Amino acid sequence: MTRGIVSIAGYVPYRRLQRSEVAKVFGSGGGKGTRSVASHDEDTTTMGVEAARLALRAAPAAAPGAIWFATATPAYLDKTNATTIHAALRLPGDVAAFDFGGALRSGPGALRTALVSAGSGTTLVVVSDLRDGLPTSADESAGGDAAAAVVVGDDGPGTPVIAEYLGGASLSDEFLDRWRTAGDRRSRTWEERFGETRYVPLGTDAWQAGLKAAGITADDVDHVVVTGMHGRAAKALGRKLGVRDGVLADDLATSVGQTGTAHVGLVLASMLEQASPGQIVAVVSLADGADVLVLRTTPALADWAPADPVAAQVAAAVDLPYGKFLSWRGMVTLEPPRRPEPQRVSSSAAWRNEEWKFGFVGSKDRSSGAVHLPPSRVSMTGGAVDDMEPIDRADAEATIATYTIDRLAFSPSPPIVFAILDFDGGGRFPVELTDVDPDTVDIGQKVTMTFRKLFTADGIHDYFYKAKPVRMPGAPDSTTDTAD
Amino acid sequence: MASHGIKDRVAIVGMGCTRFAEHFDKSLDDLIIDAAEETFASAGVTKDEVDAYWFGTAQSGMSGITLARPLQLEGKPVTRVENYCTTGSEALRAAAYAVASGAYDVAMALGAEKVKDSGYQGLNAFPIPNDGTARTLTAAAMFSMVAPAYGKKYGVSEDELTEVLARISWKNHQNGARNPRAQFRKEVSTETICASPRVAGRLGVFDCAGVADGAAAAIVVRAEDAHKYTDKPIYIKALSFAAGSGSGLIDPEYDYTWFPECAMAAQDAYAQAGITDPRHELAMAEVHDCFTPTELVLMEDLGFAPRGTAWKEVLAGTFDRTGPLPINPDGGLKSFGHPVGASGLRMFFETWLQLRGEATPERQIDTDKTLALTHNLGGYPGEMVSFVSVVGTELG
Numbered sequence: 001m002t003r004g005i006v007s008i009a010g011y012v013p014y015r016r017l018q019r020s021e022v023a024k025v026f027g028s029g030g031g032k033g034t035r036s037v038a039s040h041d042e043d044t045t046t047m048g049v050e051a052a053r054l055a056l057r058a059a060p061a062a063a064p065g066a067i068w069f070a071t072a073t074p075a076y077l078d079k080t081n082a083t084t085i086h087a088a089l090r091l092p093g094d095v096a097a098f099d100f101g102g103a104l105r106s107g108p109g110a111l112r113t114a115l116v117s118a119g120s121g122t123t124l125v126v127v128s129d130l131r132d133g134l135p136t137s138a139d140e141s142a143g144g145d146a147a148a149a150v151v152v153g154d155d156g157p158g159t160p161v162i163a164e165y166l167g168g169a170s171l172s173d174e175f176l177d178r179w180r181t182a183g184d185r186r187s188r189t190w191e192e193r194f195g196e197t198r199y200v201p202l203g204t205d206a207w208q209a210g211l212k213a214a215g216i217t218a219d220d221v222d223h224v225v226v227t228g229m230h231g232r233a234a235k236a237l238g239r240k241l242g243v244r245d246g247v248l249a250d251d252l253a254t255s256v257g258q259t260g261t262a263h264v265g266l267v268l269a270s271m272l273e274q275a276s277p278g279q280i281v282a283v284v285s286l287a288d289g290a291d292v293l294v295l296r297t298t299p300a301l302a303d304w305a306p307a308d309p310v311a312a313q314v315a316a317a318v319d320l321p322y323g324k325f326l327s328w329r330g331m332v333t334l335e336p337p338r339r340p341e342p343q344r345v346s347s348s349a350a351w352r353n354e355e356w357k358f359g360f361v362g363s364k365d366r367s368s369g370a371v372h373l374p375p376s377r378v379s380m381t382g383g384a385v386d387d388m389e390p391i392d393r394a395d396a397e398a399t400i401a402t403y404t405i406d407r408l409a410f411s412p413s414p415p416i417v418f419a420i421l422d423f424d425g426g427g428r429f430p431v432e433l434t435d436v437d438p439d440t441v442d443i444g445q446k447v448t449m450t451f452r453k454l455f456t457a458d459g460i461h462d463y464f465y466k467a468k469p470v471r472m473p474g475a476p477d478s479t480t481d482t483a484d
Numbered sequence: 485m486a487s488h489g490i491k492d493r494v495a496i497v498g499m500g501c502t503r504f505a506e507h508f509d510k511s512l513d514d515l516i517i518d519a520a521e522e523t524f525a526s527a528g529v530t531k532d533e534v535d536a537y538w539f540g541t542a543q544s545g546m547s548g549i550t551l552a553r554p555l556q557l558e559g560k561p562v563t564r565v566e567n568y569c570t571t572g573s574e575a576l577r578a579a580a581y582a583v584a585s586g587a588y589d590v591a592m593a594l595g596a597e598k599v600k601d602s603g604y605q606g607l608n609a610f611p612i613p614n615d616g617t618a619r620t621l622t623a624a625a626m627f628s629m630v631a632p633a634y635g636k637k638y639g640v641s642e643d644e645l646t647e648v649l650a651r652i653s654w655k656n657h658q659n660g661a662r663n664p665r666a667q668f669r670k671e672v673s674t675e676t677i678c679a680s681p682r683v684a685g686r687l688g689v690f691d692c693a694g695v696a697d698g699a700a701a702a703i704v705v706r707a708e709d710a711h712k713y714t715d716k717p718i719y720i721k722a723l724s725f726a727a728g729s730g731s732g733l734i735d736p737e738y739d740y741t742w743f744p745e746c747a748m749a750a751q752d753a754y755a756q757a758g759i760t761d762p763r764h765e766l767a768m769a770e771v772h773d774c775f776t777p778t779e780l781v782l783m784e785d786l787g788f789a790p791r792g793t794a795w796k797e798v799l800a801g802t803f804d805r806t807g808p809l810p811i812n813p814d815g816g817l818k819s820f821g822h823p824v825g826a827s828g829l830r831m832f833f834e835t836w837l838q839l840r841g842e843a844t845p846e847r848q849i850d851t852d853k854t855l856a857l858t859h860n861l862g863g864y865p866g867e868m869v870s871f872v873s874v875v876g877t878e879l880g
Contacts, residue, residue: 338605345616353615373734374617380731402633402740404685406625408605418621420629420740428736430619430866443636454616462616 002155003118004164004295007059010269010310011051011147012256013038014435014468015320019141025322029136035257037320038145040328040413041434041452041466044071044128045081047147049088049451051265052126055149056089057307057395061158062151064091064124070100070110072261073130075453075461077101077182084463085126087358088451090392104129104178104229107261108285111268112293114152115165122153129260134186135331142231144257148265160300163272163281165293167213171206172289173198178229185330192232199233202290204240210282210292218242221294222279225251225267228286229258237284249274255314268293270310277301316471318437328413339410344458355390360449360465362427363388371427391427393449397470398423400445405438412455417441421467435468446470487724489756490584492879495710495717496702498527501833503665504698504821512544512598512697513554519699519826520555520594527703527713531555534703535588537562540575540595541825543610551594568862569772570725571595572828573871576702577723583704595830596699597823605695621684624692624775626864628685631777633740638792646686648795649776650674652803653690653818656773659805660815662847667694667821691776696821700829702836707879716840718832721855721874722756724749732866743778745870746785746861753872754787759855762787763809766874767853768838770831772861773816783811786859786872810849813838828871831858839877854878 015037022030038047048069056062067089069082082097091097100106107127114123127150131143155161177195180187189195203226211217221243228234231253238248249271252263259266264285271281277299285291326332355361356374363375368382371391378385398421406416417433419441433441434452447467454462500522502515510518524531537560539551548562567574572595579591635645654674660666672690680688703713710717726749732738750762759765771786773779783794788809789802797803803811814820814834817827835856837843860871 338603339622340602340604340611342616342620343611343613346613349613349615353617357615357617371734380729380735401736402629404621404625404628405682406621406628406684408622408624408683409620416621416625418619418625422736428734428738430621430733432619454620464617 001118002161002164003115003153004161005150005272006062006122006153006159006161007055007151007304008265008269008272009051009054009058009149009306009308010266010313011047011054012036012310012313013042013047013145014318015039016317017320017322017325021322022136022141026136029141031141033254035141036144036146036259037325037328038130039434041454043075043453043461044073044130044147045075045084046451046453046463047145048126048128048149049085051128051147051149052085052089052124054307055124055151058305059151059159062122062153064095064151065121066096066098067091067124067126068098068100068110068114069126069128070106070261071128072102072104072106074099074101084358087354090355090359090361103288104260105287105289105291108264108287108291111150111264112168112170112291115168115293119154122151122159125150125152125265127262127265129262131258131260132185132329135326137186139187142253142258144259146256146259146262146266148262148269150265150268161298162301162304163295163297166215166296167210168291168293169206169209169213170289170291171202171209173202195230196233196236199228199230199286199290200236200240203233203237203284203286206290206292207241207284210294214294216280216294219244220280221247221282223247223249223271223275224282224284225249225271226284226286227251227258227263227267229260230286231258233286237286252314266310272297272301273306273309273311275301337408337410337414339408341410342455342457342462344460345462357464359392360394361390361392364391364426369426371423373427373429393423393427394465396423396425398447398467400441400443400447401428402443403441419447419467421447432466433468434466487752487756489722490580491721491756492719493584493707494580494704494720495707496720496832496836496875497705497710497713497717498523498529498703499701499833499836500526501665501700501830502698504667504696504823504826504830506600507697508600510697512596515598515697515699516551516554516594516596519596519701523592523701523703529590529703529713531557534590534592536560536579536582536591538565538575538578538591538593539563540565540571540593540828541597542566542568542571544596544598544825568869569774569824570828570860570862570869570871571825572700572830573858573860573873574828576704576829576832577725577871580704580720580723583706589709590703590705592701592703593829594699594701595826595828597825598697599695599823600697623864624687625684627775627778628687629740630781630865631686634777634781637739637741640795644795646678648780648798649691650677651798652773652776652779653677655804656812656816656818659813659847660819662844663815663820664844666815666819667696668815668819687775693774693817694819694821696823698821698823698826698830700826700833702829702832716877718836718839718875718877719879721876722753722872724753724756724872725870726752727869728863728867730867738866740865742781743785743861743865743868743870745868746782746859749870749872750786750859753874757855757874759874762857763789765853766809766855766857767851768810768813768835768849769857769859770812770814770816770834771859773812773818774822779811779816782859786857805847805849813847813849828858828860831860832873832875835875839875
């Protein structure tokens with residue numbers, strides 16, 4: 001049975017930090033290029049949801065039997081984060097939702113496990129990470145925030161495999177190159193040279209083993225990326241793979257940064273979006289050993305259309321001032337508005353309203369057609385009671401009917417931009433906008449819903465939807481963020 | 485089914501009102517006692533001669549005990565009332581109905597709010613456990629969506645709108661400056677108003693009501709008993725109330741240029757009072773000017789100007805204290821201040837002073853008309869409660 005990737009998507013947040021901005025403030029640090037920055041209302045779970053929504057949109061017939069969520073920066077410990085993704089995707093209750101937590105290697109590990117588990121049905125592997133570092137550190141600049149979602153399954157009608165898994169290898173080794181203890185905001189690293197002397201031979205051996213398992217040679221490879229937080233080792237290994245010129249693909253380090261747990265999925269999505277049918281695509285991940293995945297694209301790739309390609313997301317980005325970056329990452333604390341902070345969300349109320357809160361599902365009056373957001377038992381027109389059907393609004397586009405900017409309300413990043421939305425296909429809802437420059441908002445603008453974290457109180461994250469402008473790929477609404 | 489009203493069946497025979505201010509040196513109890521004692525004295529009654537009490541507070545206390553304890557009422561029926569910013573009006577409505585029904589001879593409505601102990605700016609709602617999906621906008625932001633919608637619908641340019649809203653703020657500060665009980669007793673130039681820091685949308689600090697502590701109260705009796713207490717009773721002509729369904733927030737038809745709940749309440753109040761031409765029959769009106777665009781739109785919802793024309797009337801000075809229909813001669817929420825539970829009764833207090841000719845000479849309105857209106861709203865555009873009353877000095 002052919003097993004492989006049925007669909008895949010990357011999610012790169014809207015903001016970028018120009019690495020050169022760091023040295024302008026502190027006199028040191030930074031570097032060339034940009035890194036991606038998750039919005040203040042995003043975490044690894046919300047980014048995972050967005051990636052999963054994109055991957056499933058490109059494979060509407062896929063019905064995952066399990067969600068595996070891997071991150072080194074989980075929003076919750078103890079509590080499973082995959083269940084939040086499960087709820088946001090409105091998957092049935094009998095779909096398993098598991099976290100693969102903690103280590104950077106849990107990303108490639110989850111992906112490889114899903115690929116080698118032939119006959120185990122369809123698994124949605126979601127990898128996501130937020131990479132932090134102290135101001136001026138190498139991690140601050142080299143890191144990035146992103147998520148990726150990979151629908152792994154057996155080839156079947158309606159869900160053809162677009163990239164068949166040919167084989168791979170995983171080598172493990174216990175040595176300290178990078179580590180972080182629970183509660184620490186930053187990772188620590190050993191002297192760079194030591195890691196390099198471990199990773200390069202491990203990667204070389206794993207690469208050879210992977211090619212052998214796939215039954216190919218390095219010459220056959222058409223696209224490959226070496227990923228890993230040890231950038232120097234990844235670069236060195238890339239030169240030793242023995243692939244043809246031009247095969248080594250963009251590892252997104254210059255534009256997005258190294259996104260840790262997420263990166264293997266992100267570069268795989270990027271490569272598959274650019275590959276042609278019948279090509280060999282491989283990825284090598286260096287994290288506490290080395291993992292190699294080798295795939296061959298199928299004819300079905302030609303019919304597969306990514307919902308929002310990684311390249312388009314990389315292009316449609318807006319710069320974030322360094323000060324804002326530091327405050328969003330909690331590295332500096334800004335004076336909040338003098339308003340009370342929000343109260344924690346009620347667990348039971350959230351559970352009762354799961355379809356609404358996590359799925360953005362309203363109700364539609366069967367007789368009058370009036371759409372109610374949130375869902376209502378009694379209609380606002382005609383007086384019908386308990387005669388409504390659910391209506392999914394999460395994927396509907398909407399138009400801004402009117403809007404305002406609230407400079408007084410509590411927000412982790414004031415001001416709040418707030419709009420009254422009229423949805424295509426029915427429904428009006430007043431909601432906060434995100435990923436937006438307040439100066440560019442306008443009546444009539446098209447927006448789409450995005451899953452976000454509104455605030456955190458008493459350790460409880462309040463997940464719900466906001467709206468963001470619909471952007472044409474490669475055409476950001478402005479080149480710099482002037483939000484203040 | 486009908487709204488019959490209680491026209492001419494109940495009279496206000498005593499009122500009191502504290503200054504509205506940042507009373508950092510006064511507790512809620514102090515404010516309650518000060519307003520109650522002034523009102524008892526005004527009507528010439530003791531606390532024991534009042535048969536029943538309705539106490540309005542939005543969030544300064546719970547239950548009738550919040551009133552009974554500071555006043556040391558023994559065994560009286562004391563009820564706490566809450567209905568957003570219309571809380572004070574609702575206390576009076578309940579007291580008036582109780583007297584009209586014959587259940588009691590004398591009833592007091594007292595509204596009080598202590599907002600300045602929170603340590604935060606603005607008003608803050610008591611948090612009720614919820615699923616975390618409700619809006620967290622300030623009232624200013626919700627009301628800020630009215631002005632651009634109004635301007636767009638009626639072709640009023642941004643500059644014109646700025647002038648109109650500044651004029652409303654200017655007028656209410658003019659009025660408040662002359663009122664010894666107002667929170668802000670300073671005239672403010674339109675230049676200062678326009679240059680004030682933005683709070684939400686185009687609304688600046690001077691577009692927003694003052695946040696103050698305060699209390700106000702009224703004693704009501706049946707109309708036939710009124711002259712036992714005062715030579716100049718104020719008769720209740722209409723008490724109307726409309727709660728919206730909240731559907732304005734989710735109904736694509738709602739355009740943010742009017743408040744249907746207010747228009748409904750006004751229509752009902754005019755029917756109760758037998759008013760057909762409010763613009764010319766009323767001596768004055770106190771309206772809920774929580775933000776300047778609110779007052780603008782209310783001029784149309786209350787029938788003082790045809791739709792789309794109130795902005796011209798504002799600029800023409802129609803609603804100035806010396807104009808043909810003075811609006812908020814006491815300074816309104818804008819400069820008198822807005823202690824939520826007290827505001828509705830504060831509005832009655834101004835009609836009490838003006839219709840009886842007891843406002844200080846420099847701010848007494850010059851009119852031969854005998855009717856006045858109070859309008860009090862709570863909530864936001866699309867999700868609102870609204871109260872309208874008409875009171876007058878003559879029976880019939």
